[in-house]
Amino acid sequence: MSVGWYSTRAEPGGPLTDFPDALLQGLAPDGGLYVPEAIPALPAGWREAESFTELAHAVLGNWVGDAGLGEDTFRELTADAFSFPVPLRQLTDDRWLLELHHGPTLAFKDFGARFMARMLDALLSRRGRKLTIIVATSGDTGSAVAAGFSGRANIEVVLLYPEGRVSPLQELQLITERPGVRAFSIRGTFDDCQRIAKELLSDEQLQRRGVSSANSINVGRLLPQQLYYLWALLQLEREHGVDAAPVFSVPSGNLGNLTAGVWAQLGGAGAAGFLAAHNANDWFPAWLAGRAEPFSFPATVATRSNAMDVGAPSNFERLYQLGQEQLTALISGYGVSEERTLARMRETHEADGVAVCPHTAVGLEAVALHRAAGRTGPAVVLATAAAAKFPEVVEEAVPGLSATAPELEALRAAPTAVTSLGPDTASVREQLLG
Numbered sequence: 001m002s003v004g005w006y007s008t009r010a011e012p013g014g015p016l017t018d019f020p021d022a023l024l025q026g027l028a029p030d031g032g033l034y035v036p037e038a039i040p041a042l043p044a045g046w047r048e049a050e051s052f053t054e055l056a057h058a059v060l061g062n063w064v065g066d067a068g069l070g071e072d073t074f075r076e077l078t079a080d081a082f083s084f085p086v087p088l089r090q091l092t093d094d095r096w097l098l099e100l101h102h103g104p105t106l107a108f109k110d111f112g113a114r115f116m117a118r119m120l121d122a123l124l125s126r127r128g129r130k131l132t133i134i135v136a137t138s139g140d141t142g143s144a145v146a147a148g149f150s151g152r153a154n155i156e157v158v159l160l161y162p163e164g165r166v167s168p169l170q171e172l173q174l175i176t177e178r179p180g181v182r183a184f185s186i187r188g189t190f191d192d193c194q195r196i197a198k199e200l201l202s203d204e205q206l207q208r209r210g211v212s213s214a215n216s217i218n219v220g221r222l223l224p225q226q227l228y229y230l231w232a233l234l235q236l237e238r239e240h241g242v243d244a245a246p247v248f249s250v251p252s253g254n255l256g257n258l259t260a261g262v263w264a265q266l267g268g269a270g271a272a273g274f275l276a277a278h279n280a281n282d283w284f285p286a287w288l289a290g291r292a293e294p295f296s297f298p299a300t301v302a303t304r305s306n307a308m309d310v311g312a313p314s315n316f317e318r319l320y321q322l323g324q325e326q327l328t329a330l331i332s333g334y335g336v337s338e339e340r341t342l343a344r345m346r347e348t349h350e351a352d353g354v355a356v357c358p359h360t361a362v363g364l365e366a367v368a369l370h371r372a373a374g375r376t377g378p379a380v381v382l383a384t385a386a387a388a389k390f391p392e393v394v395e396e397a398v399p400g401l402s403a404t405a406p407e408l409e410a411l412r413a414a415p416t417a418v419t420s421l422g423p424d425t426a427s428v429r430e431q432l433l434g
């Protein structure tokens with residue numbers, strides 16, 4: 001079985017796109033986002049899955065069949081994509097952290113990037129094509145894409161980041177030498193990097209060679225993000241003896257993670273609902289509460305949970321298709337201040353003995369707000385990144401606490417390679433064609 005995809009901007013009843021084409025295209029040709037013709041019911045027996053990879057194979061197979069790759073290849077690719085643990089850590093008798101930061105770049109984006117990279121590479125190989133992926137990054141997305149896509153035979157990655165404007169740790173993650181990845185530090189701003197990437201993507205000569213953006217709206221990144229919600233439900237029942245359905249608190253920016261959770265829920269996951277946990281960029285909670293017009297997005301505000309600094313969440317266009325009534329029944333939205341984010345980091349360290357990243361703290365604080373509104377029951381907070389990725393914020397919240405991770409320490413010893421270029425498209429283009 002496999003699901004057909006249509007564009008959010010297409011007339012209903014039009015032709016459907018299959019998963020391989022939706023994956024290769026990213027955005028639909030009309031500029032819309034691909035959404036499923038119908039959300040498939042979870043496969044019978046998903047509750048019996050004994051490992052994350054078994055669950056991944058069953059659930060993703062239900063969406064995409066074998067994606068035209070053959071059953072064995074599809075099984076191998078899914079097993080290889082999710083080869084790291086996804087533990088559920090209990091904090092108190094009614095709160096858990098779902099740790100999504102045990103992949104190579106210590107953030108949940110590894111799930112989407114690693115699956116998409118493997119599927120894309122296999123499809124390119126079948127079609128005898130090669131692709132250069134161009135990413136303008138202010139930090140985290142670039143490292144997840146670089147780590148996820150490096151070493152794929154048919155894919156080269158080009159990273160553009162603003163020189164001197166990413167944290168030292170983020171820079172290390174971007175310039176670590178990896179097969180098939182080239183890093184360029186641009187002497188300009190993030191906006192310069194985005195402009196250059198856009199111009200390169202529409203350059204005819206480069207287009208003939210194959211260029212793409214692998215951005216976060218790709219269905220290949222969204223689909224696997226359903227899996228850990230299901231895995232948490234299984235672990236909650238099996239290892240913690242909890243029968244009551246939990247709410248999931250989802251630290252949100254572009255709403256990709258939340259969209260994936262909602263798809264899993266509409267497939268029959270059986271959660272109690274979702275908390276959309278936002279920082280000061282809280283347009284979506286305001287819309288849910290009827291206090292904002294659809295698509296009337298404000299400017300982005302800079303916060304310490306910077307991976308969620310999104311004024312105009314791109315996946316809203318997908319969620320909106322489900323209708324406000326259904327969304328408000330499923331999701332409660334909360335905005336969390338900078339002050340409460342830091343306080344929650346400190347309180348979690350003191351009371352629960354855990355160092356969390358600022359994004360995860362926003363998720364924890366949303367649970368506290370939900371409780372204050374009189375809602376009880378088990379809550380699972382998605383821990384979207386490791387605290388060690390944000391040492392400056394951790395030190396600010398809990399003076400003297402230094403969060404470290406062996407993966408990041410190893411980076412400091414790894415060889416690096418980067419080329420510094422001026423903020424003009426021609427010099428990057430020359431490097432790519434040369």
Ligand SMILES: *Cc1c(COP(=O)(O)O)cnc(C)c1O
Pocket residue numbers: 107108109140251252253254255256257258307308359384385
């Ligand atoms: C990307 C990211 C988010 C936000 O996820 P969306 O899918 O964009 O809503 C939250 N936390 C971290 C650490 C991230 O990298």
